[in-house]
Amino acid sequence: MITFDQVTYCYPTDTATPTIPVLHKLNLHFHAGEFTLLVGPSGAGKSTLLRLLNGLVPHFSGGTLTGKLRVNGLDPVLATPRVMSRHVGFVFQDPEAQFVMERVEEEIAFALENAATPAQAMRLRVEETLDLLDLAALRQRPIATLSGGERQRVAIAAALALRPTILVLDEPTSQLDPQSAEEVLQALVRLNQDHGLTVVLAEHRLERVLPFVDRVVYLPGKGGAPISGTPRDVLAAIDLGPPLVQLAKALGWHPLPLTVKEGLSFNRQIVASLADHPVPPAVVTQGKPPLLQARNLEVAYGAQRILHGVNLALAPGEIVALLGRNGAGKSTLLKSLVSLVRVARGAVTIHGRTTQGLSVAEICRQVAYLPQDPNALLFADTVREELLITLRNHGLHPALGVVETLLTQLGLADKAECYPRDLSVGERQRVALAAILVTKPAVILLDEPTRGLDYLAKVQLMALLKMWRMEGKAMLLVSHDVELVAALADRVLLMSQGEIIADGPPADLLRASPLFAAQIARLFPHTSWLTVEDVLANVGRGKEEAV
Amino acid sequence: MTSLRLHPVAWVSWLLAILIGVTTTRNPLYLGLILLWLAAVMVTARLVLGQHFTRPPLSPWRWGSVMILSTALFNALNVHVGTHSLLHLPAWLPLFGGPITLEALLYGALNGLVLLALLLAFGVVNGVLPVWALVGLIPRAYYPVAVVVAIAVTFAPVTVRRLQQIQEAQAIRGHQVRGLRCWLPLLLPLLTGGLEHAFQLAEAMMARGFASQAAVVYTLPTQVMVLLGLVGVLGGLLVQMLTVRTLLSMGLLVGGSAVLIAALWGAGRSQPHTRYRPAPWRGRDWLVLCGALLVIVCFLLPVPGVDRVSLFYYPYPTLTLPAFAIPLGLATWGLLMPVLALLLDGLPKPPAPRPNERPTEMVEARR
Secondary structure: OEEEEEEEEEOOOOOOOOOOOOEEEEEEEEOOOOEEEEEOOOOOOHHHHHHHHOOHHHHOOOOEEEEEEEEOOEOHHHHHHHHHOOOEEEEOOOOOOOOOOOEHHHHHHHHHHHOOOOHHHHHHHHHHHHHHOOOHHHOOOEHHHOOHHHHHHHHHHHHHOOOOOEEEEEOOOOOOOHHHHHHHHHHHHHHHHHHOOEEEEEOOOHHHHHHHOOEEEEOOOOOOOOEEEOHHHHHHHOOOOOHHHHHHHHHOOOOOOOOHHHHHHHHHHHHHHOOOOOOOOOOOOOOOOOOEEEEEEEEEEOOEEEEEEEEEEEOOOEEEEEEEOOOOOHHHHHHHHOOOOOOOEEEEEEOOEEOOOOOHHHHHOOEEEEOOOHHHOOOOOOHHHHHHHHHHHOOOOOOOOHHHHHHHHOOOHHHOOOOHHHOOHHHHHHHHHHHHHOOOOOEEEEEOOOOOOOHHHHHHHHHHHHHHHHOOOEEEEEOOOHHHHHHHOOEEEEEEOOEEEEEEOHHHHOOOOOOOOOHHHHHOOOOOOOOHHHHHHHHHHHHHHHO | OOOOOOOHHHHHHHHHHHHHHHHHOOOHHHHHHHHHHHHHHHHHHHHHHHHHOOOOOOOHHHHHHHHHHHHHHHHHHHOOOOOOEEEEEOOOOOOOOEEEEHHHHHHHHHHHHHHHHHHHHHHHHHHHOOHHHHHOOOOHHHHHHHHHHHHHHHHHHHHHHHHHHHHHHHHOOOOOOOOHHHHHHHHHHHHHHHHHHHHHHHHHHHHOOOOHHHOOOOOHHHHHHHHHHHHHHHHHHHHHHHOOOOHHHHHHHHHHHHHHHHHHHHHHHOOOOOOOOOOOOOHHHHHHHHHHHHHHHHHHOOOOOOOHHHHOOOOOOOOOOOOOOHHHHHHHHHHHHHHHHHHHHOOOOOOOOOOOOHHHHHHHHHO
C-alpha cells in the first residue's frame, strides 16, 4: 500500500552548506486497512513524512527528495497532489485554517465540484459522506458556528469526499479539548474498523488511541531510524507513554497493559498488599495572606451571564488548577482577573489592594497572563527584543542581567537573536512567557499552556512551574490536561456554568469525574494516588514494611 | 431541502427592475407605487422566511425617513427656484440665502424617495439571499474568482477574531495605542498570522485537488466577445446619458448584454467544474423574472400604447399635478410578483408534533 524505500528528504535552504536531512534513508511499509500511529518529538519529521504521502512535499514545500516512494502503486511526486487527492485524504492540525466555504455541505462538495463530479453523483456522495461522519444534523450550519471537534469532523468528511483509500491526519486533536478530541478519535476508529479505511495518524494523546491502533511508528528525529511494530513492542522500546504504560514498565508488568481495564488485572496484588496501610492525606500549607483574591465576581455579555459569584484566592507558592468543560467560563475568569473583560460586580485585589480603576497594563505588571495562543503576542525581530518591548511598554529600564537571567531560566539563552516565529511551538510559548514575566510579576495566570506541546516541551514547562512555585509565585492554570494537573497542582477548582462548584486537593477531585479522573486514579480507585511517582513511592514503602 | 424560496437570478432581475424603475422616473405617482410594492415584498419576505430573513443592521424605514428629510432640506436650501415661496432667508448667507420654495422642498423629497426605494430593495435582497447564493451567481467561467470570494467571506470573521486576540495579548504586555506607530504591534502579528493562515489554506486546497492552473482555458473569441459586450453596454449607457433616449442606445444596451451573456455562458460550458446543488429554477421564478422584464421593457423601451412621457416629472418653475399613464402604472405591478411567488410557497407551518415519521413519508411518496 505505502512503501518508503531509502527515502531521504531535505528542506530547501538558501545557504550552500549541506543541511541535515529531516528524513534519512527511511524504510517503512504500511499495509492496507491498518491504523498506524506516528509518534515522536516535534521536528522529528512526522509532518514531512505525512506530506510525502500526497505529494505536498515536495510539490508545495520544495526541497530535495531521493529514494523510492510508492502510495497505492503511484509515485506521489510524479502523480502531483491533484491526482493524489483521489488516493489520500489529508486533515491538518488547525481546524480553522483548512476551510474554503462557509457551510458544512458546500465544504464537503468543494473537492467534488473541482473534480467535475456530475451533479447527481455529487449529491449522493455528499449525503454518504455526511452519514459517514455523522454530520447530517449540521449540514446547513456555517462552519464558524461549530465546535472544534465538529470542525475537525467536517475536515475529515471534506478529505473523504473524493473517496480516498488512505486517510492521513497531522495532529488533528492538538488544538482541541479532551471531549472534542475524543469525538474525533472515535470517528477515526469507526472509519478504520467499520469501513476498512487505512488511517495514518500523528498524535500526542496516546492513551485514547493505543487500544485501537494496529501499528506504532516512532520517529526519533535527527534522521534516526524509525522504530515500527505493534503498540506493545514499540512502547516497551521508547520513553514516551501514558502514565499507565510508564507504571507498568517500572513495575515490570507483562504483557504491557494499554487500557485501564487491562491494567486492573495487575493492580490487585499491589492493592492487596497495601490494604492495611492507609495513605496519609497530603499536607496543605495554609495561612499565608493571598497574593490575589477575587470576591463575588460577576461577568455578563449582554443578557448572558458568564460568571456569577466567583470567589478565588491564590496564596504564594501555590499552583491552582482550574478545570471545567468547554464554555464553563474558565478563560473569561482569567481575563476578568486582569480586567480584559468588564467585571459587572465584585472585586479583585492584588497584595490586598483593589484593581479597580487600574489599567490592564498596570495590573499586568503584577499579574502575568499567558493567553491560549502565544503567537498573538509575538511580533518582534528577535527573542531578546520581545522582552525589551514589554519593558519599554511599561516605561521600565532593563536592569542589568534581568533579560539574560530570564532567558537562561527559560532555556532560550542560545535563541536570543532568533526570529520568534521560526521557533518550535514549545519554544515560542516560552518566549511568550518570557515577554510577560520580564516585569517580575508575583502572580502567573496560564490559559491551557500544554495545548499543542509535545512530551519534551511539557516536561520543560512542568519544571518551570515547579521552579516558580519554589520562588513563591502564585499560579492559576487553566488546563484540560488531567495528568499535568495531577502531577503539579496543590489545589483544584472545578468550574461549571460560570460557577466554581468544587475547591479542594487534587487527590479528592481527580478521581470520580469521568472527564477529569487521572489514569492512575482510575487504576487504583481506593487510594489517593494520582501519579506514577505516588504509586512507586507507596509500593516501595509497602514492600519495606512487609519485610 | 434548500433554504432558498426563489432562484437568486430571479431576485437579481427583480432588483435590476427596481433600479431601472426608480432611476428613470421622478414622477411621485410611479415612485409611490414602486415603494408600495417594495414594502409589500419586504413584509411578505419577512413573514414567509421568518428567522431565515437576515435583518439589516439599521431599519430601512428609519434610515429612509432621515434620508427623505435631509434631501428635501438640502435641496430646498440650495435651489431657490419655484413660485411657492415658504420663507425667505437673508441674502447675505452664502448658498442658503434666498427664497425657500415648496417646489425645491418637494423635488428634494422625491430624490429621498428614490434613495429609500434603493435602500429597501437592497435590504430585501440582502435579507433573502445568503452570501453563498450571491457567490453562486458569479459566472462559471470565473470559477477561481468565485472561490476567492468564498474564501474572503470566511476569512473576514477569522481576521476580526484574531485582531481581538492580538489586541488583548498586546494589552497584557502593557501596550497602549497612543498614535499611528502604536498600531505596529497589532498589525504585524495580524499580517504574519494572516500569511501563515493563507499558506495553510493553500496547502489544504492543494491536498483536496484544487489546482487553478489546469482549469481555465480563456479562448480569444471569448475574450473578444466579453470585451465587445462590455463596450456595447457601456456605450449604450453613455449614449443614453449624453443624448435623449434613442433607439441607438437601446440597441447597444440590449445587444451588448446579449453578447456578454452568450460569451460567459459559452466559457462556462468549457469549465471542468460542476456545481453542488444548483438552485432549482421553478415556475414561480418565471413569474418574478417576467414581472421584472415587464417593468424594464416598459420603463426603458418605446412600447406602442405606453406613454413614457409621463415618467418625466419636473416641479419647477411651478408645481403641477404629475401625469399618470395607466399602462405604466399597471406595469409596476410586475414588481409585486415576489409576493405572489413567496405566497405560492405558503406561510411557515407551525412546528407540528412528530410522534412518528410515517405519515410525512407517505405524503412525500404520494408527491
